[in-house]
Amino acid sequence: MTEKIFEMQHIDKLYGTLLANNDVSIHLNQGEILCLVGENGAGKSTIMKILYGLEQPTDGEIYVKGEKVRFHTPSDAMAKGIGMVQQHFMLFENMTVAENIVFKNEIRKGLFMDRKRTVETVKELSEKYGLKIDPEAKIEDCPVGLRQRVEILKILYQSAEIIIFDEPSAVLTPLEVDSLLETIKSLAASGKSIVLITHKLQEVMAVADRIYVMRAGKVVAERLRGETNTDELAFLMVGHHPALRDVAAPQPGEVLLETKKLSLHREHRDILKDVDLHVNAGEVVGIAGVSGNGQTELELCLTGLERPTEGQVFLLGKEVTNASVKTHRDSGMAYISEDRYLWGSAAEGALSENVLMAKENRAEFNRYGFLKHDAIKEYTEKLIKRFDVKANDTDQKIRELSGGNAQKLITAREIMMDTPVLICCEPTRGIDIGAMEFIHDQILEKREKGCGVLLVSSELSEIMTLSDRIYVLFEGKIAGEFKRGAVDEKTLGILMLGGRRDETEKIRQ
């Protein structure tokens, strides 16, 4: 019987009214590689953040080496030998690798830092674990893969016993991923215990000893690697089959939105690569994909908020590749952003001010540069009523609305722009079912009117329900295109996770 190095029992985590973790009980054995898999929002990062002291559990107990603990900060967790490699690295750009690794635990000589011994120590450490680095290189000169290595060494330097990796491969190139997986294996071989959070199933099958599958905040399955396969894991992750809506057959018209070889490079990485897609009139086109595969950048490039490195964007036959957001909007595009507070609204602004956005030039609301406040108020009231937004009055701040109601208002604003093209990103993220169905209705109504809708969503069921055509986006590339009904959820799921088409063929048989 192996020793349980940590155990979490009956953990609940409540964010407002949202249960992010629901009675989660997991444990990790000494020297084991444990994988936590699940869709976005399944609660896998949350449970690890609780273990690492970044979040406090609403309920439940944590034991480390049999001792009951409660971590208030990451340093509490670190003191018990738990380290976490976060997705975004916490490194000082203009300092050296060695300096970053010993930060907060510097090797001193009197009052000063002993640089020579620091470099030696870091070198020893890197050799011991086979993590090659140049201790004296500046972080700003290191590619992402090396930076991650520095993060790992930082944790090892603090003599962590348990190392948590949060989606470590999300930022890496395929080659770097291979080397990371090797590192993880060798760390486990040297006696460290590892937790790997991921939704990439090839990685899981490559390194895991044991796997927990999480869905909607719960652990739905526990498997040893030997007794499962990617197929089963994908099914467990996605789980249910959504109730399909009855959607009338599309009557596609001419092409409204089109991209040609759209590419975006950033920091030596291809965020988007040769994306060719089009949206016809009277059609909802879904972009399926695990978030972080270029969806955000795609929407920014399509709306003029980001300039693509290469390729072209056509809106109603007119090229708008490097045009301003205003040109995009004036040419006939409305846009529901994936993040309602970051882009989609001014949280401290009044409802009427939020509704007015992008309409302030219309003669309806503007005469010679002066705003018609009465007309704006009236219009806001109309929207609130028509879209059933629960609000007190038009001067209320949008921050005071619930997430669902704020989303409804933003959806209302963009749908009422009455444009031929609507870009609609994560329109129902984090909102209740009632509001979700309402927004779905609105999207379909838009389609009935002969508009083209591009729907970006990490919610596969949403894509399946609404889309007439589906593109799968994986690592910035189109990994497949399907008509409604020509593909099942499982195949999409595998493509979204980087599986190949022939694999999906195999499963079919």
Add this chain to the structure above:
Amino acid sequence: MTKLKKFGSKFLDALGQPLVAVLLSLSVGAIIIGLSGKNILSSYAIMFKGAFGDGYYLSATLQRSTAIIMGGLAVCIAWRSGYESMGGEGQMIFGALVSALIAYYMPGPGIAKILVGLAGAAIIGALYSVLSGWLWEKFSVTFIISTLMLNYIANYIASYLTTYKVKDPQSRDINSIQTGKLIEEARFGKVNGLFQSDGLKETALGQYFKDFNVHWGFFFALLSAVLVYILLKKTKFGYQSKMNGLNSRFALYGGINARGMLYLVMILSGIAAGLGGAFEVYGSKYRYIDQMIFSTGYAWSGMVGALLANFDPFGTVLACILLAGLSTGGSAMQRSAGIPVETVNMLEGIIMLLMSVKLLHLIVIRRKVSKEDRLKNEAEIENGKEAEA
């Protein structure tokens, strides 16, 4: 009931913090006055009288408030749009210098001197303000740094010029570093005595305003406040700039041209500050005197006033008059009660401190709120956001 409560809380939100700041600073002042063995109440009574006691004192306060109001309006325009410019001082210095030079050297009738001088002050203020906008846009130099440094640069350039290049040719005194004095016709006129018609002369109102004597600059400042109010609250520009201030990403998303917004805001704010300097020259000093803007801290008082009023133009006027009153009243307190005028500077300092606490609080709350929203979202999307960031 809840509606009443809501109104009450909104009212408190708007007025509560400035009121608390002023009262708290006055109580700290009271402690200091008390410690120095003076009578607190009578000292404050002298202070109030010396600020607003009669038409004469009121005039002194209002004249002093003129440049402060203009500085405050400049801050309203810039800060409300999300650009935390502190460059009003430098713009005001150049505005004052340029207006003094134009009116002194330009030939022609007095009114032409004044008009061209005002235009010159507005233009130089706008240009100097645009400079820090440009530094920000081009090199990401934060406004706080660039504007503060540019203030010093403006002051020293003005010092150099008045010392060596445009020194008053009439003056034999080496120690007086100033430009030539403007002729009578190139100065603002004054409003003398209010409510002095036969019917009103003997009333309390008439008595109070008997010695009222305020230059036009103050009324121009009031007019400016009305214009700024209309600009900010009624126009498309006001709407767009406010949205830019609340969430610049949202403004971009809506198609607002961020670059155009930045420069327009900087120009307008610079015009206000530059004119403030010109008003001070044409209304009070009739020349540029070295350090006249720098040492009086008009621009800073204006900033405190704008902060107190939460960037509402009319509120800013009131707050700036109050702050000017603190100064004029403070001098009276020094004269009559022997309390050093520095005490009053300290009061202003404390108000400023408290208001910056408010700002900080605001920022913290904004972060907190957005964090809560974010967390809700985050629970949904978990890693997505971080991967994008």
